[in-house]
Amino acid sequence: MKDCISIGLLGLGTVGSGVVKIVEDHQDRLAHQIGCSVQVKKILVKDLEKERSISIQKDLLTTDAYEILDDAEVDVVVEVMGGIEDARKYILHALRNKKHVVTANKDLMALYGTELLRVANENKCDLFYEASVAGGIPIIRSLVDGLAADRVTKLMGIVNGTTNFILTKMSNEGKAYEDVLKEAQELGFAEADPTSDVEGLDAARKMTILAKLGFSMDVELEDVQVRGISSVSSEDIDFAKYFGYTMKLIGYAKRNDNRIEVSVGPTLIAHNHPLASVSNEFNAVYVYGEAVGETMFYGPGAGSLPTATAIVSDLVAVMKNMRLGVNGTSAVLPQYPKEIKEDHEIYFKSFFRFTVKDQLGSFAEITSIFTESDISFEKIIQVPLKHKGLAEIILVTHHASYSAYKKVLENLETSDVVDEVRSYYRIAGEDLDV
Numbered sequence: 001m002k003d004c005i006s007i008g009l010l011g012l013g014t015v016g017s018g019v020v021k022i023v024e025d026h027q028d029r030l031a032h033q034i035g036c037s038v039q040v041k042k043i044l045v046k047d048l049e050k051e052r053s054i055s056i057q058k059d060l061l062t063t064d065a066y067e068i069l070d071d072a073e074v075d076v077v078v079e080v081m082g083g084i085e086d087a088r089k090y091i092l093h094a095l096r097n098k099k100h101v102v103t104a105n106k107d108l109m110a111l112y113g114t115e116l117l118r119v120a121n122e123n124k125c126d127l128f129y130e131a132s133v134a135g136g137i138p139i140i141r142s143l144v145d146g147l148a149a150d151r152v153t154k155l156m157g158i159v160n161g162t163t164n165f166i167l168t169k170m171s172n173e174g175k176a177y178e179d180v181l182k183e184a185q186e187l188g189f190a191e192a193d194p195t196s197d198v199e200g201l202d203a204a205r206k207m208t209i210l211a212k213l214g215f216s217m218d219v220e221l222e223d224v225q226v227r228g229i230s231s232v233s234s235e236d237i238d239f240a241k242y243f244g245y246t247m248k249l250i251g252y253a254k255r256n257d258n259r260i261e262v263s264v265g266p267t268l269i270a271h272n273h274p275l276a277s278v279s280n281e282f283n284a285v286y287v288y289g290e291a292v293g294e295t296m297f298y299g300p301g302a303g304s305l306p307t308a309t310a311i312v313s314d315l316v317a318v319m320k321n322m323r324l325g326v327n328g329t330s331a332v333l334p335q336y337p338k339e340i341k342e343d344h345e346i347y348f349k350s351f352f353r354f355t356v357k358d359q360l361g362s363f364a365e366i367t368s369i370f371t372e373s374d375i376s377f378e379k380i381i382q383v384p385l386k387h388k389g390l391a392e393i394i395l396v397t398h399h400a401s402y403s404a405y406k407k408v409l410e411n412l413e414t415s416d417v418v419d420e421v422r423s424y425y426r427i428a429g430e431d432l433d434v
């Protein structure tokens, strides 16, 4: 066994700087856990002259990835540079050079996880990615190890810190969407291109990874129905509150027998559901297992040190495997063939907001549109907007199928009495038995 493990770091941004800090600050603890010291040998960056948030020896930095990937002394490559094509190329090169890899890259793992894990296995290398979902929360390890004996039937997650931060500040402090997004970018939570945060893609990538592990099926990004938060208005948030709900960007994955649904979208959660109180950049993943029942994993989902903690824990796992000589053996292939539910098999409650002509018969017409699709109302209010000759209707339905909602939305859009469908959201967390 070596007396020092060498790490090659690809990236020294928000997460990479945290990794350097934790490795430096926790030398004693690491040495105690793995029986030797750990050093960061080389770090890939784009710009050698850039001012760094941590003090770092200049000669550790390089702009040539192959100085790390082809260095025989580097044992583990930590990929925290982000992006897809270069990161994939570098990780494949590292694995083929028999280097273990730890990554925080959910974009990559959601798209190429199967390929990368296969190559890791062929080369007897570890490929760990705990930081890729819900930052510092050990959710991947919990699904892979902690709940290994159970059959997971439902996962509900707040898995994007940026959007949770935005919705929390809009809801609690009445701040404007654009201002809070800027704040989240300044705090280092947002992706380089924050469109993937606000349009739900980042959360969809994470749900792909979670659903794949939770349901043991080869779930792919294209299986996830995605909607972001960019069109959520403060009026939607206020009406949702009035009805007893909190607006969250929720990743939802459910299995009935072996048929699954996976989606991401702005969703109303009852105020008393544990996910409703998850605020700011915090993440939480609710997991329902047939034997264990309800569990919830909560913690910081983004940010430098929390995310770096997950990376360094993966490093410890790699190093323990090195000591035991069992690297590259822990990834398990999916057990079941994937079956995606059709729209008529997906059931949930919904929230609608639309304006109608304030005239005799409007309400009867609305009622008949919903009745034709077998959807009944649980709560409904009508607010007159007298100056425009319009009224606004806000309602919550009982459970109905996704195909029925699609039909209702189409009929509302084309109805003569409807002026505008302002918003439509799924309600989740009240359907444990559906």
Ligand SMILES: NC(=O)C1=CN([C@@H]2O[C@H](COP(=O)(O)OP(=O)(O)OC[C@H]3O[C@@H](n4cnc5c(N)ncnc54)[C@H](OP(=O)(O)O)[C@@H]3O)[C@@H](O)[C@H]2O)C=CC1
Residues within 6 Å of the ligand: 010, 011, 012, 013, 014, 015, 016, 044, 045, 046, 047, 048, 050, 063, 079, 080, 081, 082, 083, 086, 104, 105, 106, 107, 131, 132, 135, 188, 189, 190, 191, 192, 301, 302, 303, 304, 307
């Ligand atoms: N920020 C967070 O809270 C979280 C991030 N992640 C994931 O971690 C990864 C890193 O995120 P983050 O630290 O925020 O990103 P940053 O943008 O802060 O850092 C990226 C780093 O990688 C370097 N880099 C990027 N592209 C290249 C390239 N082509 N060649 C050489 N160097 C490159 C940059 O160099 P330079 O500094 O010179 O520009 C920078 O140091 C991403 O995959 C992200 O999705 C996961 C969980 C949480």
Ligand SMILES: N[C@@H](CC=O)C(=O)O
Residues within 6 Å of the ligand: 132, 134, 135, 159, 160, 161, 162, 163, 189, 190, 191, 197, 202, 301, 302, 303
């Ligand atoms: N941009 C991401 C960072 C962590 O994955 C987020 O906001 O959650």
Ligand code: NA
Residues within 6 Å of the ligand: 130, 131, 132, 133, 134, 135, 136, 137, 138, 139, 140, 310
């Ligand atoms: Na995690």
